[in-house]
Amino acid sequence: xxxxxxxxxxxxxxxxxxxxxxxxxxxxxxxGGDGVRxxxxxxxxxxxxxxxxxxxxxxxxxxxxxxxxxxxxxxEPETRVxxxxxxxxxxxxxxxxxxxxxxxxxxxxxxGRDDHARVGRYLAGGHVDGALVFSLHLDDPLPExxxxxxxxxxxxxxxxxxxxxxxxxxxxxxxxxNRGGAREAVRHLAALGRTRIAHITGALDQTSxxxxxxxxxxxMVDADPRLIAEGDFTPAGGERAMRxxxxxxxxxxxxxxxxxxxxxxxxxxxxxxxLRVPDDVALIGFDDMLPxxxxxxxxxxxxxxxxxxxxxxxxxxxxxxxxAGAATVGSAGAxxxxxxxxxxxxxxxxxxxxRRASA
Amino acid sequence: xxxxxxxxxxxxxxxxxxxxxxxxxxxxxxxGGDGVRxxxxxxxxxxxxxxxxxxxxxxxxxxxxxxxxxxxxxxEPETRVxxxxxxxxxxxxxxxxxxxxxxxxxxxxxxGRDDHARVGRYLAGGHVDGALVFSLHLDDPLPExxxxxxxxxxxxxxxxxxxxxxxxxxxxxxxxxNRGGAREAVRHLAALGRTRIAHITGALDQTSxxxxxxxxxxxMVDADPRLIAEGDFTPAGGERAMRxxxxxxxxxxxxxxxxxxxxxxxxxxxxxxxLRVPDDVALIGFDDMLPxxxxxxxxxxxxxxxxxxxxxxxxxxxxxxxxAGAATVGSAGAxxxxxxxxxxxxxxxxxxxxRRASA
DNA sequence: GCAGGATCAGGGAGCGCTCTCAGCAGTACG
DNA sequence: CGTACTGCTGAGAGCGCTCCCTGATCCTGC
Numbered sequence: 001x002x003x004x005x006x007x008x009x010x011x012x013x014x015x016x017x018x019x020x021x022x023x024x025x026x027x028x029x030x031x032g033g034d035g036v037r038x039x040x041x042x043x044x045x046x047x048x049x050x051x052x053x054x055x056x057x058x059x060x061x062x063x064x065x066x067x068x069x070x071x072x073x074x075x076e077p078e079t080r081v082x083x084x085x086x087x088x089x090x091x092x093x094x095x096x097x098x099x100x101x102x103x104x105x106x107x108x109x110x111x112g113r114d115d116h117a118r119v120g121r122y123l124a125g126g127h128v129d130g131a132l133v134f135s136l137h138l139d140d141p142l143p144e145x146x147x148x149x150x151x152x153x154x155x156x157x158x159x160x161x162x163x164x165x166x167x168x169x170x171x172x173x174x175x176x177x178n179r180g181g182a183r184e185a186v187r188h189l190a191a192l193g194r195t196r197i198a199h200i201t202g203a204l205d206q207t208s209x210x211x212x213x214x215x216x217x218x219x220m221v222d223a224d225p226r227l228i229a230e231g232d233f234t235p236a237g238g239e240r241a242m243r244x245x246x247x248x249x250x251x252x253x254x255x256x257x258x259x260x261x262x263x264x265x266x267x268x269x270x271x272x273x274x275l276r277v278p279d280d281v282a283l284i285g286f287d288d289m290l291p292x293x294x295x296x297x298x299x300x301x302x303x304x305x306x307x308x309x310x311x312x313x314x315x316x317x318x319x320x321x322x323x324a325g326a327a328t329v330g331s332a333g334a335x336x337x338x339x340x341x342x343x344x345x346x347x348x349x350x351x352x353x354x355r356r357a358s359a
Numbered sequence: 360x361x362x363x364x365x366x367x368x369x370x371x372x373x374x375x376x377x378x379x380x381x382x383x384x385x386x387x388x389x390x391g392g393d394g395v396r397x398x399x400x401x402x403x404x405x406x407x408x409x410x411x412x413x414x415x416x417x418x419x420x421x422x423x424x425x426x427x428x429x430x431x432x433x434x435e436p437e438t439r440v441x442x443x444x445x446x447x448x449x450x451x452x453x454x455x456x457x458x459x460x461x462x463x464x465x466x467x468x469x470x471g472r473d474d475h476a477r478v479g480r481y482l483a484g485g486h487v488d489g490a491l492v493f494s495l496h497l498d499d500p501l502p503e504x505x506x507x508x509x510x511x512x513x514x515x516x517x518x519x520x521x522x523x524x525x526x527x528x529x530x531x532x533x534x535x536x537n538r539g540g541a542r543e544a545v546r547h548l549a550a551l552g553r554t555r556i557a558h559i560t561g562a563l564d565q566t567s568x569x570x571x572x573x574x575x576x577x578x579m580v581d582a583d584p585r586l587i588a589e590g591d592f593t594p595a596g597g598e599r600a601m602r603x604x605x606x607x608x609x610x611x612x613x614x615x616x617x618x619x620x621x622x623x624x625x626x627x628x629x630x631x632x633x634l635r636v637p638d639d640v641a642l643i644g645f646d647d648m649l650p651x652x653x654x655x656x657x658x659x660x661x662x663x664x665x666x667x668x669x670x671x672x673x674x675x676x677x678x679x680x681x682x683a684g685a686a687t688v689g690s691a692g693a694x695x696x697x698x699x700x701x702x703x704x705x706x707x708x709x710x711x712x713x714r715r716a717s718a
Numbered sequence: 719g720c721a722g723g724a725t726c727a728g729g730g731a732g733c734g735c736t737c738t739c740a741g742c743a744g745t746a747c748g
Numbered sequence: 749c750g751t752a753c754t755g756c757t758g759a760g761a762g763c764g765c766t767c768c769c770t771g772a773t774c775c776t777g778c
Contacts, residue, residue, distance in 0.1 A: 009485060011764055022728040027766060035726060054484040058420035059764035062733045067417070072466075076451075088447055092435075095468040099477070104486075105466045107431075109454040118458070125413040126368060127463075235654065264654050291651055295594065295623050370734055381758040386736060394756065418734035421763045 010051040019047035030055060069104040070318060071128040071151075073119055075135065075142050076109060085289065086307055087134070090156065093311025094132060101319050103129070110142075120145035130318045135159045138205045143171070154318045156310065158207045158346075172321070173346045174314045176305035178208050178286075181351030182215025185256045185284045185303050188353055190219065192282050194254030198227040200241040200266060202258035209233070212258045212286060227252065231262045238265025246273060253281055254359070260285035260292045260302055267296055267358070282359035298357030305351050313347055369410040378406040389414060428463040429453075429677060430487040430510075432478055434494060434501050435468060444648065445666060446493070449515060452670025453491060460678050462488070469501075479504035489677045494518050497564045502530070513677045515669065517566045517705075531680070532705045533673045535664035537567050537645075540710030541574025544615050544643045544662050547712055549578065551641050553613030557586040559600040559625060561617035568592070571617045571645060586611065590621045597624025605632060612640055613718070619644035619651045619661055626655055626717070641718035657716030664710050672706055 016026035021040055028036050029044035030053075036044075047053070061067050072094060074087060091105075098105050106128055108119050123131055123146060130152040135143050138160035146153050155173035189197050199216040202209030217223065226248035229241035238257055242265065245252060255270075257263035263285030267277060275281050277298055285293060288304035375385035380399055387395050388403035389412075395403075406412070420426050431453060433446060450464075457464050465487055467478050482490055482505060489511040494502050497519035505512050514532035548556050558575040561568030576582065585607035588600035597616055601624065604611060614629075616622035622644030626636060634640050636657055644652060647663035 012766095013764080023765080024728055024730095024767075025726090028727090031766085037726075040727085052483075054480065056421070056764050057484070057486050058417045058426070059733090060766075061417035062415070062421055062735085062764080063766045065733085069465075085444070085447075088444075091466065092468060092470075095466065096470065099468075099470075099474075104481075105468075106428075107450065107454065107464045107466045109451060109458075109464075111455065111458075115458075121413065122463075124411075125416070127416050261650070268656075289650075291620065291648075292654065295651060295654065297627070297656070371736095372734080382735080383737080383758055383760095384756085387757090390736085396756070399757085415734050418763090419736075421734080421765085422736045424763085 009056075010053045012053070012055070015044065015047045015051055015053050018051060019043040065126075067104075067127060067129050068102055069106050069128045070098055070315070071106045071108050071123060071131040073108045073110065073123075073131055073133045073142065073146075075116075075133075075137075075140060076111070085291070086287070089307040090134075090311035090314075093308035093313075094315045095311075096308075097312045097315035097319070101315075103319065113141075116141055116145055120149055123151045124149035130154070130322055132156060132314045132318060136206055138207070152318060152321055154314045154321070156314055158211070160205070160207055171346075172317060174310050174317065175346070175348050176208075176310065177348050177351050178211035179215035179218065181286065181303040181305065181353075182212040182256065182258075183218050184351070184353050185286065186216050186219040188301070188355075189254035189256060189282055189284060189359060192254070192278075192359060194282055196227065196249065196252040197223075197254035197256065198229070198245045198249065198252045199223070200229050200231045200238055200245070200255065200257040200262050202262070203232045204230060206233075209258055216256060224249065231258065233259050233261060235261050235265035235268075238262030239269050240265075242266035242269040246270075254283075255281060256284045256286075258286055260287045260289040260300055263300055263302070263358075264292050264296050267300075278357065278359050284353075284359045288354050293354075293356065296358070301356045301359040302354050303351050304354045306349055310349055313349070317347065368415075369412045371412070371414070374403065374406045374410055374412050377410060378402040424485075426463075426486060426488050427461055428465050428487045429457055429674070430465045430467050430482060430490040432467045432469065432482075432490055432492040432501065432505075434475075434492075434496075434499060435470070444650070445646070448666040449493075449670035449673075452667035452672075453674045454670075455667075456671045456674035456678070460674075462678065472500075475500055475504055479508055482510045483508035489513070489681055491515060491673050491677060495565055497566070511677060511680055513673045513680070515673055517570070519564075519566055530705075531676060533669050533676065534705070534707050535567075535669065536707050536710050537570035538574035538577065540645065540662040540664065540712075541571040541615065541617075542577050543710070543712050544645070545575050545578040547660070547714075548613035548615060548641055548643060548718060551613070551637075551718060553641055555586065555608065555611040556582075556613035556615065557588070557604045557608065557611045558582070559588050559590045559597055559604070559614065559616040559621050561621070562591045563589060565592075568617055575615060583608065590617065592618050592620060594620050594624035594627075597621030598628050599624075601625035601628040605629075614640060614642045616642070616644050619646045619648040619659055622659055622661070622717075623651050623655050626659075637716065637718050643712075643718045647713050652713075652715065655717070660715045660718040661713050662710045663713045665708055669708055672708070676706065 012023055012026050016023045019026060021044060025036055025040060026044050028034065029041050030048065033041045095105055108122065110116060110119055131146060132154050133142060133146060134156040140160065143159050155171050158173050158175045159171050186197060197220055199213065201213045204210055229244045231237040231241040238261065255266055257266050263283055267283060270277055270281055277283050285300045285302040288302045293300040293302050371382050371385050375382045378385060380403060384395055384399060385403050388400050389407065392400045454464055467481065469475060469478055490505060491513050492501060492505060493515040499519065502518050514530050517532050517534045518530050545556060556579055558572065560572045563569055588603045590596040590600040597620065614625055616625055622642055626642060629636055629640055636642050644659045644661040647661045652659040652661050
């Protein structure tokens with residue numbers, strides 16, 4: 001029979017009564033206190049304190065049409081994705097930023113196609129002020145749905161459909177400099193004196209994989225096609241690709257894998273074939289996924305991206321867009337994609353090469 | 360200027376008008392349609408469809424005092440915790456279950472002590488119907504705060520303060536059978552003919568670590584104290600503990616580490632000292648943390664817990680308690696801890712030994 | 719010392735929904 | 749054929765809050 005149950009939660013009315021002011025004045029104080037004289041502010045503050053008043057968010061939302069909540073949509077077709085700390089870190093960054101702005105984080109995990117409709121409905125339902133979306137695959141229907149829902153959105157990772165390809169205004173996104181990071185990795189291998197450098201790509205329906213491949217090509221301008229093998233971001237895929245590479249080109253002396261997981265698979269194959277790393281073959285991964293990169297033997301040289309910062313930035317961009325939109329469009333017209341007009345556009349974060357033992 | 364912005368979202372009123380019924384009837388249909396004759400139900404359904412009506416959750420919550428939302432609180436003092444897929448999987452399980460019951464998942468990540476107060480305030484604010492809490496440390500103030508907030512809660516992992524130690528009713532929680540899993544691991548080592556079996560504990564301010572240690576002791580009833588070394592669930596801690604164990608007892612032939620991360624550290628030390636695994640020393644971990652357990656060389660024999668199922672169960676328990684509470688206490692009195700009276704109590708899930716190469 | 723302007727408090731409407739309660743069918747029975 | 753009863757439907761009252769707008773208060777300038 002806790003006191004905080006229904007019957008006893010104080011309302012603004014109660015606070016006003018106790019402070020001897022009107023509901024309106026109490027409301028002003030609770031929402032910042034502008035335009036209320038100091039002594040009254042003080043009295044209301046004390047009443048709030050004494051009563052343990054907490055505003056009823058539902059009542060507030062009903063009239064303001066703001067929710068102080070942001071949806072985070074993680075489309076997750078593969079279990080693999082979730083098995084790495086990527087999203088956890090990103091969530092952390094997002095959470096920090098939202099918390100600092102008194103917004104809540106509503107997590108929407110999708111499981112297969114049917115779920116997309118559910119998410120679309122939820123977003124369209126106007127339950128949140130905006131959405132942060134991780135769109136992983138080129139053919140993902142999610143962006144379309146979200147655009148249809150008319151919710152201000154920031155994407156994590158460059159959406160597959162590029163900029164302006166569709167009728168929609170170009171999307172706002174936060175991404176790592178995948179291409180630049182890849183370039184740096186390959187250049188590092190070259191600087192080590194390696195000349196026959198191979199690349200194990202990620203799943204090429206994801207922009208990150210495509211961008212890393214592009215980065216590889218930037219440096220290895222006319223690479224032998226046999227030096228490129230398509231992987232899928234999994235360790236098994238890395239093994240497969242490594243075998244294929246070695247079969248096609250046994251004398252390769254450097255490998256850049258599009259993520260650490262594949263690098264670890266590649267490492268096993270290299271060892272299995274009696275090749276020493278980094279002596280015979282230098283190996284570089286991507287992500288700096290700690291439990292993997294640090295635990296391999298030899299430890300993995302890799303390209304680090306600041307994942308938590310990406311999350312934080314996504315949230316910041318969204319919130320900024322939200323308030324900018326509100327200021328521009330006016331309180332009555334907020335909520336549409338136009339809410340992001342005038343807001344800063346996409347951000348690409350730099351990567352850093354982390355040198356360990358494998359290259 | 361998307362159509363879904365403020366002005367145009369249809370209200371129940373609009374649906375009712377279009378269907379030629381009253382708001383009340385429309386509401387009944389939207390909420391299940393009991394007690395409304397079929398032709399009217401049909402008409403309302405069509406109107407909803409045509410108008411693309413989505414109920415305004417804020418307005419609904421305002422009167423029902425339900426939110427169809429559950430908070431998930433993850434206290435996370437250490438980065439380590441987040442670096443493993445544990446929470447991700449648990450979240451997935453939770454999400455699935457909540458989705459099936461049309462509830463939303465509000466994620467609350469805490470960062471340091473100050474954040475606890477924030478979480479307490481939020482929970483007490485009555486923004487959610489219940490909470491799922493991961494309380495990791497014995498001295499965590501969170502459970503106290505949550506009890507104070509009077510929100511129905513299910514814990515992930517046995518809370519440190521045991522059952523009934525505090526004045527609170529014994530908490531509802533979902534946990535793995537840490538003790539039983541540990542026993543099975545140690546028995547497996549014994550069955551392999553190992554007699555000098557050591558244990559690397561986890562951070563002993565966490566119940567999972569304590570329980571695993573207890574399981575070890577259950578089998579190794581009078582183990583030499585030198586065969587137990589305290590770790591901290593990190594690879595580095597595993598290395599340290601392994602060194603300590605080997606120094607104190609160079610002829611040990613089996614090691615049970617309280618998690619896979621520490622096992623991987625131990626593995627490195629064993630190799631470094633020229634000991635073969637599993638020939639000289641058999642090694643078992645805990646968690647079956649795939650990116651680690653499968654990638655080590657040799658791959659790790661370990662104790663698997665069904666993490667996703669844990670999450671699902673937590674959510675199920677909470678939701679069941681919520682509806683049970685509502686039925687018992689009546690719609691006016693829900694929301695207090697009593698909401699869980701009569702609900703099923705804690706659940707401990709079985710673990711399974713996964714045999715790989717290390718033991 | 720008083721009008722005029724600025725500033726600030728309060729009354730009241732209404733956000734969209736649920737739910738109680740009264741009322742009106744339709745049916746069965748006297 | 750009238751009455752009682754069951755079963756649906758609709759009118760209306762708020763849930764707690766914000767915000768517009770009116771009215772009161774205070775200060776400034778002449």
